[in-house]
Amino acid sequence: MRRRDFVSGLAGMPLAAQVPFERVLNAGAEPRNWLTYSGNLLGHRYSPLAQITVENAARLRPVWVYQFPDTSNQVSPLVVDGVMYLTAPQAMMAVDARTGRNLWRWSRPAPKDLQTIGFGRTNRGAAILGDTLYAGTLDGYLVAVDAKSGVERWAVEVADYKVGHCITVAPLAVRDKIVVGISGGEAGVRGFVDAYDARTGKRAWRFWTVPGPGEKGHDTWLNEAWKTGGATTWVTGSYDADLDLVYWGVGNPGPDWNGDVRPGDNLFSCSFIALEAATGKLRWHFQFTPHDTHDWDATHVPVLVDATIRGRARKLVINANRNGFYYVLDRVTGEFLHGNAFAKQTWASGLDDKGRPMALPNTEPTEQGTLVWPSLQGATNWFSPTYSPRTGWLYVPVREMGAIYYKREAVYKPGTFFAGGGEMAQAGDKAWGAVRALEVATGKTMWDFRLHSPTWAGLMSTAGGLVFGGSNESNFFALEARTGKPVWDYQTGGRVTGNPVSFEVDGRQHVAVASDRVLLVFSLA
Amino acid sequence: MTGLLLLAAWTAQPADADANLGRRLFDAQCALCHGIGGAGGRGPVLARAQLKHAPTEEALKTVIEQGLPGTEMPGSWQLSPRETGLVAAYVRGLGKLKEEVVPGDPVRGAKVYAGQGCAGCHAVAGEGSGYGPELTSIGARRSAAYLHEALVRPGAAVPEDFLVVEAVGRATVRGIRVNEDSFTIQLKDPQGFHSFRKSELRSLRKLAGETPMPAYGKLAPAELTDLVAYLVSLKGRP
Numbered sequence: 001m002r003r004r005d006f007v008s009g010l011a012g013m014p015l016a017a018q019v020p021f022e023r024v025l026n027a028g029a030e031p032r033n034w035l036t037y038s039g040n041l042l043g044h045r046y047s048p049l050a051q052i053t054v055e056n057a058a059r060l061r062p063v064w065v066y067q068f069p070d071t072s073n074q075v076s077p078l079v080v081d082g083v084m085y086l087t088a089p090q091a092m093m094a095v096d097a098r099t100g101r102n103l104w105r106w107s108r109p110a111p112k113d114l115q116t117i118g119f120g121r122t123n124r125g126a127a128i129l130g131d132t133l134y135a136g137t138l139d140g141y142l143v144a145v146d147a148k149s150g151v152e153r154w155a156v157e158v159a160d161y162k163v164g165h166c167i168t169v170a171p172l173a174v175r176d177k178i179v180v181g182i183s184g185g186e187a188g189v190r191g192f193v194d195a196y197d198a199r200t201g202k203r204a205w206r207f208w209t210v211p212g213p214g215e216k217g218h219d220t221w222l223n224e225a226w227k228t229g230g231a232t233t234w235v236t237g238s239y240d241a242d243l244d245l246v247y248w249g250v251g252n253p254g255p256d257w258n259g260d261v262r263p264g265d266n267l268f269s270c271s272f273i274a275l276e277a278a279t280g281k282l283r284w285h286f287q288f289t290p291h292d293t294h295d296w297d298a299t300h301v302p303v304l305v306d307a308t309i310r311g312r313a314r315k316l317v318i319n320a321n322r323n324g325f326y327y328v329l330d331r332v333t334g335e336f337l338h339g340n341a342f343a344k345q346t347w348a349s350g351l352d353d354k355g356r357p358m359a360l361p362n363t364e365p366t367e368q369g370t371l372v373w374p375s376l377q378g379a380t381n382w383f384s385p386t387y388s389p390r391t392g393w394l395y396v397p398v399r400e401m402g403a404i405y406y407k408r409e410a411v412y413k414p415g416t417f418f419a420g421g422g423e424m425a426q427a428g429d430k431a432w433g434a435v436r437a438l439e440v441a442t443g444k445t446m447w448d449f450r451l452h453s454p455t456w457a458g459l460m461s462t463a464g465g466l467v468f469g470g471s472n473e474s475n476f477f478a479l480e481a482r483t484g485k486p487v488w489d490y491q492t493g494g495r496v497t498g499n500p501v502s503f504e505v506d507g508r509q510h511v512a513v514a515s516d517r518v519l520l521v522f523s524l525a
Numbered sequence: 526m527t528g529l530l531l532l533a534a535w536t537a538q539p540a541d542a543d544a545n546l547g548r549r550l551f552d553a554q555c556a557l558c559h560g561i562g563g564a565g566g567r568g569p570v571l572a573r574a575q576l577k578h579a580p581t582e583e584a585l586k587t588v589i590e591q592g593l594p595g596t597e598m599p600g601s602w603q604l605s606p607r608e609t610g611l612v613a614a615y616v617r618g619l620g621k622l623k624e625e626v627v628p629g630d631p632v633r634g635a636k637v638y639a640g641q642g643c644a645g646c647h648a649v650a651g652e653g654s655g656y657g658p659e660l661t662s663i664g665a666r667r668s669a670a671y672l673h674e675a676l677v678r679p680g681a682a683v684p685e686d687f688l689v690v691e692a693v694g695r696a697t698v699r700g701i702r703v704n705e706d707s708f709t710i711q712l713k714d715p716q717g718f719h720s721f722r723k724s725e726l727r728s729l730r731k732l733a734g735e736t737p738m739p740a741y742g743k744l745a746p747a748e749l750t751d752l753v754a755y756l757v758s759l760k761g762r763p
Contacts, residue, residue, distance in 0.1 A: 367549065411605070427686075429688070477707070
């Protein structure tokens with residue numbers, strides 16, 4: 001008690017974090033903080049703060065800037081009681097959220113022979129639980145550090161980086177566990193989702209996203225293809241506390257563009273999976289793209305919402321998928337309830353009653369090349385959509401872009417590129433981007449805000465009636481959530497590469513976003 | 526097992542099958558810009574003994590793999606190292622064929638260039654205006670056929686991302702797009718730069734196929750040939 005008094009006596013000084021799981025679970029009750037990757041465990045990326053509004057957003061000005069050592073930063077910051085927690089490849093940082101001044105920095109040297117196969121060096125953020133901060137590293141470790149000092153508590157090897165494993169995903173704190181996924185889908189690794197005891201770092205469970213012999217779904221892989229099946233898990237999932245289920249998106253099968261060596265549906269690639277939080281046991285799965293040959297990972301944030309579908313109140317998980325279709329699933333059972341294309345796609349005539357795509361002929365990659373929409377980076381990608389409970393709409397960062405897909409030989413050699421082809425994407429004015437508002441139950445486009453090029457940044461909605469987003473041409477902007485009308489934009493000088501977050505210090509709402517080499521923080525002038 | 530079998534199958538293939546694959550890969554992924562047989566087009570002729578950016582075998586593979594940053598030459602990361610090797614071998618083979626012979630006299634062509642006032646819009650080795658693209662190394666970047674086309678039908682052979690735009694606000698400005706984002710656009714015309722916020726414009730028309738570059742089809746055939754020979758000789762600063 002004395003100690004508490006002492007700390008709060010220093011008014012204005014950022015307080016050290018104590019974040020029991022109840023706080024993460026009820027994140028919506030403390031809008032001034034951003035306690036988990038998506039702002040809440042439901043994957044909404046919605047801020048209940050309402051100081052910045054449609055009327056005053058034009059007065060947003062930068063307050064401070066944080067400079068990273070490298071480019072293309074994708075971190076989604078956490079903010080707890082005046083302290084912002086950031087990550088970069090092999091690093092975690094605590095920063096005074098009021099001034100941007102550094103409080104501590106932890107880092108882990110990258111091994112000399114470290115390689116990231118098929119993607120850039122990045123880290124999407126941390127998880128916080130109790131007084132501990134958790135993040136993954138490119139060399140395959142999950143690390144826990146003291147949130148007050150950055151002192152390392154433990155570091156466990158999740159998987160061997162030498163064969164192409166890598167961690168870029170922000171972990172998810174679920175009760176007493178830290179759930180984490182893996183990257184390496186272009187290196188022929190075998191994917192999984194892991195959970196670790198938050199206190200000790202001991203592994204609690206592992207769910208293999210490519211089932212081994214005797215496991216459910218193993219028969220969807222022929223020969224020995226499952227051993228190099230990819231199906232990685234590099235975007236943070238969501239959690240439903242009532243059902244006690246963790247939802248996670250699974251990536252493409254390997255090799256990406258040459259499916260000849262892996263006949264079958266290749267479960268659980270390109271799927272959402274629902275896992276029991278305590279055991280990691282599979283409750284259900286839904287595969288968006290069976291036997292994918294276009295690299296359409298389903299590594300998206302599963303967005304958990306409740307809505308009425310055909311007259312019946314349902315617990316849903318919704319997803320605008322890289323393959324160009326929007327899906328509504330029952331999150332208790334995984335049942336497919338609705339689907340429709342939300343962006344240009346030329347590879348399927350539609351979805352059948354079970355949500356399985358009806359693939360069109362001549363849309364597979366070939367040696368000469370096949371032109372297909374969307375491009376391999378998809379109609380959307382890893383960056384977050386946002387769900388606003390105020391409008392009841394899902395807002396999606398969209399990429400309208402086609403590509404010529406090539407099929408090539410694929411020979412597996414550990415620790416090398418194992419992709420079997422690639423693409424030549426449409427460039428220049430032939431491709432563009434958008435922020436698109438979708439009605440949850442029907443997937444109907446409510447409005448569309450066109451962007452100059454296919455975007456690579458996430459969205460955040462707020463109780464102030466705004467949707468924040470970014471562009472490749474360095475625009476960070478706010479749209480009116482009801483109409484899509486732009487109300488504010490700012491030239492950051494570098495491609496906007498992150499997911500926005502919002503928090504409050506000194507009674508003022510702030511908005512932050514990573515833009516290439518920097519993190520920018522704005523509030524009203 | 527499958528991997529091993531595949532590997533064995535590939536290595537067992539005779540050498541001419543490899544050469545064939547190199548050519549097929551080139552036709553599918555490079556010919557679009559470099560022409561069938563490396564005859565040139567939007568990209569330079571590759572049927573040459575000396576490649577500027579690829580003096581060695583290793584440099585050639587690196588150019589193919591990573592492209593030339595800041596130019597229209599893309600990286601081909603979709604090729605496996607073995608396939609990159611096959612394409613490189615094919616490109617090298619092209620250099621052993623007869624090189625592109627360009628008729629005309631570059632010295633006379635330089636006089637045509639001066640006489641026609643090309644320098645009013647183009648710069649060569651620092652001399653001239655920066656309104657149109659710099660031509661200092663145009664001969665290393667484009668084939669003779671493409672350059673001929675660029676002179677006779679300029680709108681049909683424009684650099685990637687080149688666009689003429691008409692912006693109507695308080696006044697009407699027609700210019701070359703210098704940059705654009707979702708909220709703003711920057712143009713240049715002979716007077717200089719113009720900056721617009723899109724929300725302030727009454728209309729914004731993108732005039733694909735238009736160019737301020739005059740067509741020079743009316744030049745005497747010999748002058749045109751000499752002019753192309755001059756442009757082909759522009760290989761960059763020594």
